[in-house]
Amino acid sequence: MADTSSSPTAPPAAPDHDAEKERALKRVKRAATLTLLMCIALFLGARLLEPQAPGLVWLAAFAEAAAIGGIADWYAVVALFRRPLGLPIPHTAIIPANQTRIADNLGRFIEANFLAPAPVRARLGSVDFAAHVADWLSDRKRADGLARFMTRMVPQTLDALEDSGLPRFLAKRARERIETVEVAPLAAGLLSAFVADRRHQKLFDELITALGRFLNDEAALAALRDKIRAELPTLARYFRADAYLLHKIVAAAGTLLDEVRDDPDHKLRHEFDRFAADFVTQLATSPAYAAQAERLKRELLARPELRNLAADLWAGLRRFMLTDAGATDSATRRHLTRLLTDIGRQLARDEAIRADMNQGFVTMLAGFIETQKSGVSAFIADQVKRWDLAQLTRLVELNIGRDLQYIRFNGMIVGGLAGLLLHLGELFVFGN
Structure with missing residues (x-):
């Protein structure tokens, strides 16, 4: 029988609502892309009509900066998961390229923050x-x-x-x-x-x-x-x-x-x-x-x-x-x-005995977790390292990609406003 201990494995099976997440992500992506294209179209249209309507210079400044901000944020979001346009640009496909480091850091983070003695005892102590x-x-x-x-x-x-x-x-x-x-x-x-x-x-x-x-x-x-x-x-x-x-x-x-x-x-x-x-x-x-x-x-x-x-x-x-x-x-x-x-x-009637038992449970379980938490950290890291890169990227993108797409909207808005401020500053400095 072939040894599959080191072969990539899929992340835990996606629940049924992952399909809905994927549809929502695609909708937000389309909306962000259409908005970016709209900004580019507004910029081009405003520049073409600017001689007949000088006031369109403000719309052109806004649309130009918004398009630049949208393109930059599109590049930043895509670079997290894959190479933009498939080009071998350095420091892109960040998540797939850093799978091992992410796995180790995730394991250490869980060990330090979720399996520390104080929070573990506090959580166990709240359970009767x-x-x-x-x-x-x-x-x-x-x-x-x-x-x-x-x-x-x-x-x-x-x-x-x-x-x-x-x-x-x-x-x-x-x-x-x-x-x-x-x-x-x-x-x-x-x-x-x-x-x-x-x-x-x-x-x-x-x-x-x-x-x-x-x-x-x-x-x-x-x-x-x-x-x-x-x-x-x-x-x-x-x-x-x-x-x-x-x-x-x-x-x-x-x-x-x-x-x-x-x-x-x-x-x-x-x-x-x-x-x-x-x-x-x-x-x-x-x-x-x-x-x-x-x-x-x-x-x-x-x-x-x-x-x-x-x-x-x-x-x-x-x-x-x-x-x-x-x-x-x-x-x-x-x-x-x-x-x-x-x-x-x-x-059920004896509160004193229950209190003693609960204290014993807390001591026993907290001690067990304390001795095993490094093993839990290593287990989580090993599992993440063994995940298939494509599946890992898809899993992360499904869960946070929709929120990241809103960065593109924010980038276009902030970029457009920055473009207006820069154009206003240009008028103050250079006139006309």
Whole structure:
């Protein structure tokens, strides 16, 4: 394939209204040319008729100077874009001849005046980026579209995490952190808060409920009766004393449990309070408890089931997320949509957060522009240098040529007035 990187390229495609610009330019050119021809005709006519009408000398002076001014300005305007009449006159076709210099100067001008830090920061600071983000996210349809995109990226994200070794690294770091944690003080702190909120009494209630179920379980009572029978003398077993004792024990225990359950200030509850408080104190201060807790921790961490727990958790999480991401009614997508919408609404209400975000946007974008502005300047210059000369000339002429044609009109008017003044001066100096 041929390398076209250095071949001329056309400027950006002209919009539809360029045709109207070209028609307007042609109209102004024709009008200026006709006006110039009219000035020449007036000059010639006035000179021919001057012997019969001496007053025409003023018209001739005006028309002569106007024609000279018009021709000079025609030459100046044409010389910007091409060689007048195709003649190789020096310092003509200025724009095509200086394409490289114009491109470099344009790039530097944009860099110095449009991409300078102060105006860039001022312009960026006038934009409420956070409000646009909030409005965008608050729209549920847009939030759902973003959530769908994020959900589609779940498989690639999981693969990237897997390939990076992040799950294994996190599991290893978590194990190392657990190994350094002293279990006894940590457990004592947790239990202390548990006891301070009297949540241990709810545990006590559960124990009472469990004992109540035990006393009503026929299999458990049968086993208890067998134990009682084994401890009784033969004569007592003959008179079925085991059934009597079991009945009394169950009845007394049931009554006691009912009393404890119904009385929040029962003595057994206070005993349980003291037991819990003493246990927390021992766990926090006893070296023996601390050593036992550390031993249990090491035994637990050494178990193969726990060693594989992190890998199993990651595998399970990965399977769930992949399955859910591919589902028509994805829970992940629903939650993401709701989360993004809530973020947008919260952001719209919180002016302080929006101000912080806008400042962050300004700092980030201004820094990016500052580091890239020389590249932008070079890019603009390179693009202009690569433009086709004919197309470049046409583009410039279409956009400013109509105004330049009015210079020709002004030149004829100013020239004509100057001609009148010069003729008046001639009369004052030389007379007649």
